[in-house]
Amino acid sequence: MNPFKVLVVDDERDFLESLVRRLQRRSVDATGVTSGEAALEHMRVHKVDVVVLDVKMPGMNGIEALRRIKHSYPEVEVILLTGHASVESGVEGLALEAFDYLIKPVKLDELIERIMEAYDRRKVVGELAGSPPPDAP
Amino acid sequence: MTRPYANLSRRMTIVALLVALLPLNGLGLGLYYYYNYTNTQALKEELRIRALNRATAIELFLAERTALLEVLAHGARLNQLSNESELAGLLSIMNRRSWSFVDLGIIDKQGLHRAYVGPYLLKEQKYLDAPWFQQAMQKGVYVSDVFLGFRQVPHFVIAVKHENGSDSWVLRATIDSDVFNRLVRTAQVGKSGDAYILDRQGRLQTPSRRGGKVLDPAPVDMSSVSPGSSVVERTTADGREVLTAFSWICGGKWLLVIDQDPREILGPLNLARNVELAVLGLASLFVMVAVFILVRLFIRQLRRNDEERAAIDAQLAHSARLVSLGRMAAGVAHEINNPLAAMSELAGEMQDILVPGELAKLEEGDVVGENLSRIQNQVERARGVTHRMLKFARRMEPHMEGIDINDVLRESYSFIEKEALFNNVKVQLDLNPNLPMVQSDRAQLQQVFLNLMDNALDAVGQGGRVRVSSQADGAWLTVKVSDSGPGVPADLAGRIFDPFFTTKDPGQGTGLGLSISHSIMQRLGGSLELENHPGQGATFVARLPNSPPDTA
Numbered sequence: 001m002n003p004f005k006v007l008v009v010d011d012e013r014d015f016l017e018s019l020v021r022r023l024q025r026r027s028v029d030a031t032g033v034t035s036g037e038a039a040l041e042h043m044r045v046h047k048v049d050v051v052v053l054d055v056k057m058p059g060m061n062g063i064e065a066l067r068r069i070k071h072s073y074p075e076v077e078v079i080l081l082t083g084h085a086s087v088e089s090g091v092e093g094l095a096l097e098a099f100d101y102l103i104k105p106v107k108l109d110e111l112i113e114r115i116m117e118a119y120d121r122r123k124v125v126g127e128l129a130g131s132p133p134p135d136a137p
Numbered sequence: 138m139t140r141p142y143a144n145l146s147r148r149m150t151i152v153a154l155l156v157a158l159l160p161l162n163g164l165g166l167g168l169y170y171y172y173n174y175t176n177t178q179a180l181k182e183e184l185r186i187r188a189l190n191r192a193t194a195i196e197l198f199l200a201e202r203t204a205l206l207e208v209l210a211h212g213a214r215l216n217q218l219s220n221e222s223e224l225a226g227l228l229s230i231m232n233r234r235s236w237s238f239v240d241l242g243i244i245d246k247q248g249l250h251r252a253y254v255g256p257y258l259l260k261e262q263k264y265l266d267a268p269w270f271q272q273a274m275q276k277g278v279y280v281s282d283v284f285l286g287f288r289q290v291p292h293f294v295i296a297v298k299h300e301n302g303s304d305s306w307v308l309r310a311t312i313d314s315d316v317f318n319r320l321v322r323t324a325q326v327g328k329s330g331d332a333y334i335l336d337r338q339g340r341l342q343t344p345s346r347r348g349g350k351v352l353d354p355a356p357v358d359m360s361s362v363s364p365g366s367s368v369v370e371r372t373t374a375d376g377r378e379v380l381t382a383f384s385w386i387c388g389g390k391w392l393l394v395i396d397q398d399p400r401e402i403l404g405p406l407n408l409a410r411n412v413e414l415a416v417l418g419l420a421s422l423f424v425m426v427a428v429f430i431l432v433r434l435f436i437r438q439l440r441r442n443d444e445e446r447a448a449i450d451a452q453l454a455h456s457a458r459l460v461s462l463g464r465m466a467a468g469v470a471h472e473i474n475n476p477l478a479a480m481s482e483l484a485g486e487m488q489d490i491l492v493p494g495e496l497a498k499l500e501e502g503d504v505v506g507e508n509l510s511r512i513q514n515q516v517e518r519a520r521g522v523t524h525r526m527l528k529f530a531r532r533m534e535p536h537m538e539g540i541d542i543n544d545v546l547r548e549s550y551s552f553i554e555k556e557a558l559f560n561n562v563k564v565q566l567d568l569n570p571n572l573p574m575v576q577s578d579r580a581q582l583q584q585v586f587l588n589l590m591d592n593a594l595d596a597v598g599q600g601g602r603v604r605v606s607s608q609a610d611g612a613w614l615t616v617k618v619s620d621s622g623p624g625v626p627a628d629l630a631g632r633i634f635d636p637f638f639t640t641k642d643p644g645q646g647t648g649l650g651l652s653i654s655h656s657i658m659q660r661l662g663g664s665l666e667l668e669n670h671p672g673q674g675a676t677f678v679a680r681l682p683n684s685p686p687d688t689a
Contacts, residue, residue: 012475018482025489056471083474083523103527104478105520108485 004049004119006030009039009065010081011057022108028115036065043069048076050118052111055082055093066096075125077118081106146436153428158421165417172410176403181368181380184397188382189366191324191332192393195386198320199280202236202312203295207278210297210308218243218252218308225254237316239292244270244307255311257288273298273307280387282336283351291351293317293342314351318343324395329377331396334386335359342391347375357381357394364389444635452653459584467530470523477516477523484512525551540579542607542614542681543568549586550605553594560599564590567606575614576684577661585654585665589618589677592650595641596622596675613663614683619676630669654679 006028010016016032023030031046033039037060039051051069055062066078077099093101099118102111209218209227218224228241240255248265264270269281273296283293296309321343324332334342339359341351349355356374366384373379373396382395400407488509496502550566557564586605593603602621607614625633632638634655651665658665658679668676 012479015475015479015482018479018486022482022486022489025486083471083478103524104474105481105516106478108482 001027001029002119004029004122005047006050006052006115007039007042007046007048008032008052009034009036009057009062010052010054011035012054019108023112026108026112028112036060036062036068039065040068040072043073043076048073049122050099050115051076051078052115053078053080053098055080063092063096066093066098070097075122077122079111079114079118081111142436142440145439146432149432149435150428153432154425157424157428161420161424162417165413165420168413169410169417172406172413176406176410177380177399180397180399180402181382184380184382184395185366185368185384187324187326188368188384188393188395191321191395192366192384192386194323195320195334195393198317199295199387202238202310203278203280203297205231205236206295206297206308206310210299215243215245215299215304215306221252221254224252228254235316237313239311239313242309244309246274246305246307251306259287262287269294269296269309270307272296273309274305280390282390283340283342285352314343321393324393326397327401329398329401331394333394335392335394337390337392347373347396355394357392359392362392448652452656455653463530466526470526470530473519473523477519481513481516484509484516488513538576538579539574540577540582541574542572542582542616543570545579545582546586546605546607546616549583549590552587553590556594557603560594560601562594562597562600563602565602565604567604569606569608572607572609572614573683575681577681581657581661582681585657585679586616586618588650588654589679592677593618593620593622596620598622609683612683614681616679616681617676618679619674621674624671624673624675625667625669627669627671630667633667634665 006023008016008020008023008030010019010032011034013034016034020030020032031042033042035057036053039053042048053062053065053069057065060068062080062082066080069076069078078097080093080098080101081104082101083104099121100114102114218227224241224243228238231238231241240253240257240259242253242255242259243251244264245251248263248267248270250260250262250264253260267286269279269284272279272281277298277300279296281293281296283291285291292311292314294309294311296307299306299308321332321334324330325346331346333345333355335355335357336342337359339355339357341349341353341355344351345355362383364385366382368380368382371379371381377398379396380399381397384393384395385391386393488506491499491502491506491509496506499505546566546568550564554564590603590605597603597620604617604619606617606619609615629638634651638652655665658681661681662684663679663681665680666678668678670676
């Protein structure tokens with residue numbers, strides 16, 4: 001199991017559950033929640049390194065969730081995932097320091113690659129900040 | 138011309154013609170009738186004066202001769218005048234001064250012609266029953282009407298009575314008809330003018346040019362002639378419209394009649410009137426031509442403006458449709474992408490579970506494995522579609538960016554590839570790989586290229602060929618789309634970029650594609666032209682300025 005924790009946020013339960021299980025099967029420590037509120041709730045209790053966030057969700061949408069996550073946990077990397085490729089939400093997401101912006105459906109290998117890269121940057125940022133990343137080997 | 142324009146054109150023409158021609162023709166016709174009226178009035182007045190003058194001259198002629206005869210009758214003795222040689226001497230003296238007497242005679246109170254000098258053998262004739270003799274005996278002086286008498290020649294006489302107690306006799310002279318007739322004829326004017334004298338019974342006293350011989354009845358209704366002098370318009374027996382002047386002579390004894398054909402006199406005057414009419418006609422014609430030309434020009438310009446505006450409206454509507462189409466495409470893509478992602482994950486998980494050797498344990502496990510990877514392939518295929526839709530949607534917003542023209546051409550081709558395949562059309566992409574990047578609007582260029590390729594496919598039909606090429610020559614990047622179709626008929630080639638011009642069947646095309654493409658290329662600083670080879674296909678040439686992205 002990789003040493004970092006991934007949180008997947010998507011209101012599409014079929015997608016979410018399947019994806020989380022597949023990530024876990026590939027040794028990624030992943031958890032799934034179905035809304036932005038649940039994600040913030042989860043992060044209050046559990047440590048998270050990378051968030052995979054659906055942009056369009058009922059209730060709190062992905063952009064709002066991204067804003068709050070970055071506000072409370074600036075060191076956490078967020079990968080936006082959406083079925084919609086509107087330029088505005090992409091630009092807005094990147095402006096809010098999302099790590100990347102991917103359009104569904106995404107191949108699992110590609111997603112894991114991005115998660116790894118995001119974690120790598122998370123580590124660098126953490127080291128520069130002077131505090132060793134949590135659970136570093 | 139379509140109906141509303143034709144109606145407008147007709148109304149404008151009618152109003153303009155009314156406004157221009159009514160006053161013009163009113164003035165012209167007014168002048169015409171004024172000319173006519175004043176000319177006729179002037180002629181009538183002139184005729185009346187002439188009749189008066191002539192009547193006065195005739196009266197004077199008769200009065201002079203009557204007076205001379207009176208002097209003779211009262212101053213001479215009967216014996217003296219009864220001597221025919223003395224009487225002849227007297228007549229020759231009188232006629233030497235053009236007194237125009239034909240003969241002289243002395244008649245005693247028993248009516249016996251006592252003495253006579255003249256060309257006829259009238260001596261010893263008895264005149265007791267002759268009306269002129271009775272009148273002369275009764276009134277003293279009498280001028281007769283024309284009569285035949287013993288000589289059986291139309292003539293008239295002046296008779297003067299000498300009275301001395303119980304002794305009385307009559308001196309009679311015949312007036313030379315030729316001289317008298319000439320005197321009357323001087324009132325004739327022109328070739329058709331006529332002048333003659335009638336007695337109270339309406340018999341001619343002098344010959345009429347048209348009305349007949351002396352003593353014939355003249356076709357003039359005597360009862361309608363007013364006293365004094367007058368001028369009337371009348372129709373003669375032979376159907377001519379004439380002006381006729383009447384003037385009574387010698388206290389109502391005779392009537393002088395002057396006929397005049399007004400056209401003969403008014404002819405020269407009417408020339409001015411006719412010139413005026415001709416000028417009026419020419420001016421009217423000129424106004425009409427001017428009105429027609431102006432209305433045509435106006436309608437043509439109006440129509441051109443309307444068409445331009447309609448084209449702009451249509452373009453705006455078209456752009457708006459494209460934008461909303463883009464939004465819809467994005468929405469649809471999103472809605473499909475989510476289930477696709479779920480399907481992909483679900484199938485992927487099953488693959489994860491089954492792949493490491495589990496399949497072999499299942500009956501027909503290889504089919505399950507094969508189907509799972511086929512599901513992934515189908516998802517991948519659908520993903521290709523939705524991602525292209527999203528790209529398309531993203532490009533509906535106009536913006537300039539660095540573009541590889543070949544890339545745009547390939548992408549445009551990908552949209553029509555299927556259609557070309559269906560119709561068995563060979564599309565040859567002949568792209569120069571060394572094209573520089575240009576600064577332009579990708580979506581609009583794609584719209585143009587798609588339109589050109591679409592048109593080419595329509596033109597060639599089943600089994601045709603289409604060639605798309607790109608090249609760079611100096612300041613321009615050139616894209617050519619050629620087809621092996623029939624080409625554009627030469628008479629239509631000039632109109633294919635006009636808005637709403639289409640050769641397709643109704644409902645098959647809006648006639649806007651090429652018009653919009655043309656204006657897009659102009660807006661992007663380039664051009665769109667047709668190289669037409671009727672019978673051998675058409676080539677559309679799109680040019681873009683070769684401007685590197687960094688300098689634009």
